[in-house]
Amino acid sequence: MKRRSLAISLDESAETPVFLQIARALTVAIRSGRLGPGDPLPSSRALAGQLGVHRNTVLAAYDELRAEGWIEALAARRTQVAASLPIEAARPGAARGRRAARAGGLGFDLPEHDGPAPEEAPPPGAMILSGGVPDLRLVPRTALARAYRRALLRRGDDPLAYGDPRGDAGLRREVAAMLSAERGLAVGADDLLITRGSQMAIALCAQALLRPGDAVAVEAMGYRPAWDALARRAELLPVPIDDEGIDVDALAALVERRPIRAVYLTPHHQFPTTALLSAARRIRLLALARARRFAVIEDDYDNEIHYSGRPVLPLASADRDGLVIYVGTLSKILAPGLRVGFLSGPAPVIARATALRERLDRQGDHAVEAALAELLEDGEIGRHARRMRRVYQGRREALCEALAARLGGALSFRLPAGGMAIWARADPTIDVDAWARRAAARGVVVATARRFAFDGQPRPCLRLGFAAWTEEELWVAIGRLAAALDGRGSPRRRSG
Ligand SMILES: Cc1ncc(COP(=O)(O)O)c(C=O)c1O
Numbered sequence: 001m002k003r004r005s006l007a008i009s010l011d012e013s014a015e016t017p018v019f020l021q022i023a024r025a026l027t028v029a030i031r032s033g034r035l036g037p038g039d040p041l042p043s044s045r046a047l048a049g050q051l052g053v054h055r056n057t058v059l060a061a062y063d064e065l066r067a068e069g070w071i072e073a074l075a076a077r078r079t080q081v082a083a084s085l086p087i088e089a090a091r092p093g094a095a096r097g098r099r100a101a102r103a104g105g106l107g108f109d110l111p112e113h114d115g116p117a118p119e120e121a122p123p124p125g126a127m128i129l130s131g132g133v134p135d136l137r138l139v140p141r142t143a144l145a146r147a148y149r150r151a152l153l154r155r156g157d158d159p160l161a162y163g164d165p166r167g168d169a170g171l172r173r174e175v176a177a178m179l180s181a182e183r184g185l186a187v188g189a190d191d192l193l194i195t196r197g198s199q200m201a202i203a204l205c206a207q208a209l210l211r212p213g214d215a216v217a218v219e220a221m222g223y224r225p226a227w228d229a230l231a232r233r234a235e236l237l238p239v240p241i242d243d244e245g246i247d248v249d250a251l252a253a254l255v256e257r258r259p260i261r262a263v264y265l266t267p268h269h270q271f272p273t274t275a276l277l278s279a280a281r282r283i284r285l286l287a288l289a290r291a292r293r294f295a296v297i298e299d300d301y302d303n304e305i306h307y308s309g310r311p312v313l314p315l316a317s318a319d320r321d322g323l324v325i326y327v328g329t330l331s332k333i334l335a336p337g338l339r340v341g342f343l344s345g346p347a348p349v350i351a352r353a354t355a356l357r358e359r360l361d362r363q364g365d366h367a368v369e370a371a372l373a374e375l376l377e378d379g380e381i382g383r384h385a386r387r388m389r390r391v392y393q394g395r396r397e398a399l400c401e402a403l404a405a406r407l408g409g410a411l412s413f414r415l416p417a418g419g420m421a422i423w424a425r426a427d428p429t430i431d432v433d434a435w436a437r438r439a440a441a442r443g444v445v446v447a448t449a450r451r452f453a454f455d456g457q458p459r460p461c462l463r464l465g466f467a468a469w470t471e472e473e474l475w476v477a478i479g480r481l482a483a484a485l486d487g488r489g490s491p492r493r494r495s496g
Contacts, residue, residue, distance in 0.1 A: 041062070
């Protein structure tokens, strides 16, 4: 058999002794199929010469490999890879073997991709107005970093240990206090499960609540990531929405035809239209849920972000019958990458969701949670929320002015009372999806109604998020959007 020269690189400065480095490199070569069972190894003298080490070093490496059963000595001082090693000689198809392993070459019968189609990547450097994300440039990072440091160094109740799967006790206390003081929910620390964002809360809620054959009603335009989590357990039934949120009469008609286990909705700022669920519909919805015995999954994702007076209290605050499962998050008021949300509701749902969470990821990040508890307790998050409300209100106004000035003939909209986006209706002669594509080529990304529609059909509406951009930036973005409408000027060059 032809001897290949073995590519082994040594690091003299490493802590691992050189003989072990050689032994490990040979093990890797055997595992990867570059050396197969029965293949001869170079003589210790030859390999020492190749590597520029003392022969005894190579002998020590060979001794090690022999002791572990990787190689065997033959007569006349020849050494080979152990002939009986249960490793396939992968050459010459070694690369093919690796590809097959990556692709699940053992023949696992996996579905290709059962999630939503990935969204088209925005052009590099584009201004993204499609999401409702906060301005991460304004996050109080120094305070967060200090609180995180203190959490890591605190005495007792070590956040790096296994801990309560419901989340850091301090954070549960602070969130419960905030929910009682500001949102009218009668909850204590033990009624809460801290999750990794509302996405985990909704997915756990789906697993805890839904059984095969169940149906869940959803808003006919809504939040697709939540639908994806719910649809794994139940059939989803769309209910029309209008300027007052979900159409509760239509929901009542639906449950006449087909019992549902739950309705998932965004009553505070309907996603994506920002409509507030009217008081009459709130009362009617809770009465219907009580009469028809279904749960209400209330996604209150941006409760803190309102611009006129106090926000309307959540449905959960009026729930006397244990019907509402309440989902909240710090993604909007602070930052989505922290992955901190919470779930509250009837005790059996929380207990089951907690058991499921424990199975899935044991517990959240208690160090981050403890840091956030401190920021809630010392008022930092409250101050940040007040500041963001002022900043975002200015941005909301700037966006409205820019839209009126540059696109007044093409778009109409109502000033939203809260939230981080404007829902605008386009002149019906405009193909909004084509417009959005042209706008993306000019460096501004907006979301069209099709993305939120249960039926995936186009509608002449756009969602424009304003929170992440300064007032000046918003004017630039709307300038580009206007240019994309009538084709003025040249598209922005893509970089990269
Ligand atoms: C309707 C709705 N719910 C929840 C969230 C927040 O999700 P998470 O807490 O998982 O970051 C968003 C964010 O875009 C949202 O739009």
